[in-house]
Amino acid sequence: xxxxxxxxxxxxxxxxxxxxxxxxxxxxxxxxxxxxxxxxxxxxxxxxxxxxxxxxxxxxxxxxxxxxxxxxxxxxxxxxxxxxxxxxxxxxxxxxxxxxxxxxxxxxxxxxxxxxxxxxxxxxxxxxxxxxxxxxxxxxxxxxxxxxxxxxxxxxxxxxxxxxxxxxxxxxxxxxxxxxxxxxxxxxxxxxxxxxxxxxxxxxxxxxxxxxxxxxxxxxxxxxxxxxxxxxxxxxxxxxxxxxxxxxxxxxxxxxxxxxxxxxxxxxxxxxxxxxxxxxxxxxxxxxxxxxxxxxxxxxxxxxxxxxxxxxxxxxxxxxxxxxxxxxxxxxxxxx
Amino acid sequence: xxxxxxxxxxxxxxxxxxxxxxxxxxxxxxxxxxxxxxxxxxxxxxxxxxxxxxxxxxxxxxxxxxxxxxxxxxxxxxxxxxxxxxxxxxxxxxxxxxxxxxxxxxxxxxxxxxxxxxxxxxxxxxxxxxxxxxxxxxxxxxxxxxxxxxxxxxxxxxxxxxxxxxxxxxxxxxxxxxxxxxxxxxxxxxxxxxxxxxxxxxxxxxxxxxxxxxxxxxxxxxxxxxxxxxxxxxxxxxxxxxxxxxxxxxxxxxxxxxxxxxxxxxxxxxxxxxxxxxxxxxxxxxxxxxxxxxxxxxxxxxxxxxxxxxxxxxxxxxxxxxxxxxxxxxxxxxxxxxxxxxxxxxxxxxxxxxxxxxxxxxxxxxxxxxxxxxxxxxxxxxxxxxxxxxxxxxxxxxxxxxxxxxxxxxxxxxxxxxxxxxxxxxxxxxxxxxxxxxxxxxxxxxxxxxxxxxxxxxxxxxxxxxxxxxxxxxxxxxxxxxxxxxxxxxxxxxxxxxxxxxxxxxxxxxxxxxxxxxxxxxxxxxxxxxxxxxxxxxxxxxxxxxxxxxxxxxxxxxxxxxxxxxxxxxxxxxxxxxxxxxxxxxxxxxxxxxxxxxxxxxxxxxxxxxxxxxxxxxxxxxxxxxxxxxxxxxxxxxxxxx
Numbered sequence: 001x002x003x004x005x006x007x008x009x010x011x012x013x014x015x016x017x018x019x020x021x022x023x024x025x026x027x028x029x030x031x032x033x034x035x036x037x038x039x040x041x042x043x044x045x046x047x048x049x050x051x052x053x054x055x056x057x058x059x060x061x062x063x064x065x066x067x068x069x070x071x072x073x074x075x076x077x078x079x080x081x082x083x084x085x086x087x088x089x090x091x092x093x094x095x096x097x098x099x100x101x102x103x104x105x106x107x108x109x110x111x112x113x114x115x116x117x118x119x120x121x122x123x124x125x126x127x128x129x130x131x132x133x134x135x136x137x138x139x140x141x142x143x144x145x146x147x148x149x150x151x152x153x154x155x156x157x158x159x160x161x162x163x164x165x166x167x168x169x170x171x172x173x174x175x176x177x178x179x180x181x182x183x184x185x186x187x188x189x190x191x192x193x194x195x196x197x198x199x200x201x202x203x204x205x206x207x208x209x210x211x212x213x214x215x216x217x218x219x220x221x222x223x224x225x226x227x228x229x230x231x232x233x234x235x236x237x238x239x240x241x242x243x244x245x246x247x248x249x250x251x252x253x254x255x256x257x258x259x260x261x262x263x264x265x266x267x268x269x270x271x272x273x274x275x276x277x278x279x280x281x282x283x284x285x286x287x288x289x290x291x292x293x294x295x296x297x298x299x300x301x302x303x304x305x306x307x308x309x310x311x312x313x314x315x316x317x318x319x320x321x322x323x324x325x326x327x328x329x330x331x332x333x334x335x336x
Numbered sequence: 337x338x339x340x341x342x343x344x345x346x347x348x349x350x351x352x353x354x355x356x357x358x359x360x361x362x363x364x365x366x367x368x369x370x371x372x373x374x375x376x377x378x379x380x381x382x383x384x385x386x387x388x389x390x391x392x393x394x395x396x397x398x399x400x401x402x403x404x405x406x407x408x409x410x411x412x413x414x415x416x417x418x419x420x421x422x423x424x425x426x427x428x429x430x431x432x433x434x435x436x437x438x439x440x441x442x443x444x445x446x447x448x449x450x451x452x453x454x455x456x457x458x459x460x461x462x463x464x465x466x467x468x469x470x471x472x473x474x475x476x477x478x479x480x481x482x483x484x485x486x487x488x489x490x491x492x493x494x495x496x497x498x499x500x501x502x503x504x505x506x507x508x509x510x511x512x513x514x515x516x517x518x519x520x521x522x523x524x525x526x527x528x529x530x531x532x533x534x535x536x537x538x539x540x541x542x543x544x545x546x547x548x549x550x551x552x553x554x555x556x557x558x559x560x561x562x563x564x565x566x567x568x569x570x571x572x573x574x575x576x577x578x579x580x581x582x583x584x585x586x587x588x589x590x591x592x593x594x595x596x597x598x599x600x601x602x603x604x605x606x607x608x609x610x611x612x613x614x615x616x617x618x619x620x621x622x623x624x625x626x627x628x629x630x631x632x633x634x635x636x637x638x639x640x641x642x643x644x645x646x647x648x649x650x651x652x653x654x655x656x657x658x659x660x661x662x663x664x665x666x667x668x669x670x671x672x673x674x675x676x677x678x679x680x681x682x683x684x685x686x687x688x689x690x691x692x693x694x695x696x697x698x699x700x701x702x703x704x705x706x707x708x709x710x711x712x713x714x715x716x717x718x719x720x721x722x723x724x725x726x727x728x729x730x731x732x733x734x735x736x737x738x739x740x741x742x743x744x745x746x747x748x749x750x751x752x753x754x755x756x757x758x759x760x761x762x763x764x765x766x767x768x769x770x771x772x773x774x775x776x777x778x779x780x781x782x783x784x785x786x787x788x789x790x791x792x793x794x795x796x797x798x799x800x801x802x803x804x805x806x807x808x809x810x811x812x813x814x815x816x817x818x819x820x821x822x823x824x825x826x827x828x829x830x831x832x833x834x835x836x837x838x839x840x841x842x843x844x845x846x847x848x849x850x851x852x853x854x855x856x857x858x859x860x861x862x863x864x865x866x867x868x869x870x871x872x873x874x875x876x877x878x879x880x881x882x883x884x885x886x887x888x889x890x891x892x893x894x895x896x897x898x899x900x901x902x903x904x905x906x907x908x909x910x911x912x913x914x915x916x917x918x919x920x921x922x923x924x925x926x927x928x929x930x931x932x933x934x935x936x937x938x939x940x941x942x943x944x945x946x947x948x949x950x951x952x953x954x955x956x957x958x959x960x961x962x963x964x965x966x967x968x969x970x971x972x973x974x975x976x977x978x
Contacts, residue, residue, distance in 0.1 A: 303730030
């Protein structure tokens with residue numbers, strides 16, 4: 001497991017982290033300083049998450065990616081130098097990532113994530129999986145969540161993106177609630193000293209526990225059951241899109257590519273039918289025009305998903321305050 | 337057949353790569369925005385920022401590294417971006433967007449302008465330029481975990497100034513000078529003291545006991561007598577102390593003479609206040625500090641940031657002396673007539689305010705505060721993190737794509753909340769509002785009515801406090817609508833300087849007069865109706881009729897995502913390389929707990945708040961804003977009304 005560090009914030013860190021210490025407090029910053037995170041996949045989304053975690057000041061970030069840099073990856077990501085074609089993606093991202101914040105221990109691992117043994121993942125406080133297959137994500141989730149390692153997943157498909165968080169069955173957190181002040185019933189004692197104003201932000205911290213569902217459960221919801229049917233309106237299209245794209249990824253070993261648009265879009269449409277039918281839901285839940293909006297990774301979408309994902313990880317690394325209770329938060333910026 | 341270039345359809349990809357866009361600001365939002373733009377395929381980008389890089393920027397302005405501290409943000413941002421996208425054609429301007437070089441014609445070159453600013457003055461200005469040039473503007477802001485993006489398009493949507501924005505909280509002079517009850521009052525006092533001793537003298541920033549305090553008088557005639565007395569003596573203490581300080585030539589040794597000087601502020605002045613006994617009938621009276629009686633105490637330091645420790649009274653008295661010594665020698669070094677400008681990042685200046693404010697808090701029985709906390713309040717620091725800016729910058733580009741595709745009808749205002757709302761949305765879209773037909777900026781013939789006293793309002797005040805600060809003009813030209821077109825103010829230097837200290841009434845202006853104010857750079861004409869009044873509220877030099885009353889901004893710590901104030905900026909302090917960078921972003925925050933059932937409901941639910949920018953205050957106190965200098969998020973004086 002991760003060693004508990006006695007974090008003393010140096011003056012240098014205090015100066016650099018000043019604006020965030022003023023937001024989440026010194027203790028939170030210290031906890032961040034003691035956390036080690038694994039990030040799998042250095043595509044557009046991965047780069048955003050890496051940037052956000054490194055800037056926040058985690059103890060260590062491991063960049064794990066076996067893929068090589070292609071022209072597409074250069075275009076999609078700001079950590080890889082333009083002359084790094086053919087290099088390993090994690091390795092190529094390392095230098096710029098480190099420059100973001102020399103105080104963080106950033107390392108690159110070029111192995112294939114699927115080939116890593118179980119105990120590799122247990123070294124971290126949190127793992128974040130991008131560009132991973134469905135089966136692998138489920139495996140990691142089942143391995144880590146019970147051991148109190150926070151599991152995060154996310155991907156961007158064109159204009160669409162999603163993120164998933166599993167904080168375990170008994171995630172404890174603290175919520176800030178406004179204090180209820182009872183009115184004093186004492187009579188005035190005549191002329192009294194004017195008191196300094198009471199801080200209007202008086203709050204109390206309430207301990208809570210939340211239980212998160214596993215990725216497997218989230219992906220295998222039985223839509224044909226009675227209860228599930230009533231919730232269709234509230235389920236974003238993204239959920240079904242995700243199911244289709246994960247299938248594509250599993251079957252083809254890659255994501256849809258602009259270069260093979262014609263072939264891939266045909267496949268996607270077919271998969272849409274197959275997947276939705278297998279789930280027992282109407283094909284109308286995923287309008288067919290999705291095919292023109294799910295290729296490659298849109299940079300602003302990576303920024304939005306990466307920002308939210310990054311912030312969730314930062315929150316968890318430092319003991320949750322307003323912990324999110326939701327299991328999944330699909331994002332769908334862009335044309336709907 | 338759909339053709340894709342990366343994730344974008346070809347037609348869109350082509351317009352993205354060929355159009356020219358302007359990014360105003362290269363700070364928190366700006367860095368993220370530039371990155372998103374080039375990765376999305378934008379190739380012709382101009383970016384402008386007048387500021388330089390500070391170490392406190394590095395937690396989020398990721399295009400900058402420690403080695404860049406002190407350099408131009410726009411310049412370094414460009415260099416960093418070009419590293420990962422050499423094809424990008426970026427022009428960087430280390431300059432203020434309010435410089436007249438950036439004319440309406442300049443703005444017309446762009447398909448789109450995106451603001452990444454942190455102060456209201458610049459936002460007002462860019463708003464007007466984009467209206468004048470009829471170019472779409474994407475406006476945004478962040479504070480802590482919250483953020484917002486919106487579109488401004490002439491004729492189609494509200495402009496930035498369509499809805500009045502609350503002004504920064506100001507405090508009455510007697511609260512600052514006589515009866516502080518909160519730490520912030522003491523902090524404002526300490527900043528005034530800094531200016532009185534080392535900075536630009538300002539009659540609105542008195543620190544000595546206010547003998548004309550109406551609350552101090554047992555009967556009206558007494559108040560009148562005191563007022564007369566204080567006028568005759570020239571406000572007793574302060575003038576004499578400042579003159580005294582000057583007469584010693586700011587001799588560090590004499591200024592450092594604690595017995596005379598420190599006792600003066602924390603003993604003699606306090607004793608004077610005690611004689612105004614009515615003030616203390618229902619308040620706890622202040623306790624004068626006797627220097628010689630201050631005991632050195634053991635201070636428990638413990639862990640944590642040094643700045644977060646709270647010292648004892650003795651500790652702060654030492655800090656006070658030390659900082660006075662340092663500051664007076666700084667002043668002495670600069671020669672005759674020099675003035676220091678308060679800067680939260682200048683250690684002795686910050687030490688001075690920390691010490692003086694704490695000593696005063698102690699005198700008035702308030703718990704003293706750490707330097708860390710005082711810096712937040714004195715410097716109007718808005719906490720900021722990378723992820724909020726990243727999300728907002730992503731949203732800006734997504735809106736930009738809609739604009740470029742000609743899909744303005746799909747644009748909306750988007751709010752980023754701290755927590756998902758009851759409908760599980762973290763990002764809440766809201767329909768754009770149509771323009772306010774009575775907007776004093778974008779209406780076809782904007783008009784306002786201003787209440788003031790024509791016999792006691794100077795032309796200088798009209799120019800600086802009313803037209804520039806309140807109405808956002810940069811270089812106004814003013815004439816009277818008297819049939820003769822009498823010119824009151826010319827934007828050309830030197831032409832009407834002679835008018836500055838004259839009163840409006842000297843020019844025949846009276847109740848009902850109309851003034852035409854033009855800012856040619858902004859292509860903006862405002863008709864000002866003058867309403868004369870002998871009875872403005874105390875501390876008020878003018879009032880805009882129809883304005884919402886001053887609202888106190890809620891503290892900048894997010895309260896359930898409600899009103900966030902941001903702000904600052906504005907005012908006085910010219911940007912120097914050591915000045916705090918503009919890294920905080922203003923935000924228009926709306927309480928958006930509920931997702932509207934239809935987009936039109938959003939309007940009803942909106943409670944616009946916002947940025948508590950200084951400068952809007954009808955306060956005399958507001959320092960003349962060098963609007964060329966965007967303000968740094970902090971530095972600036974809290975504005976207090978006198």
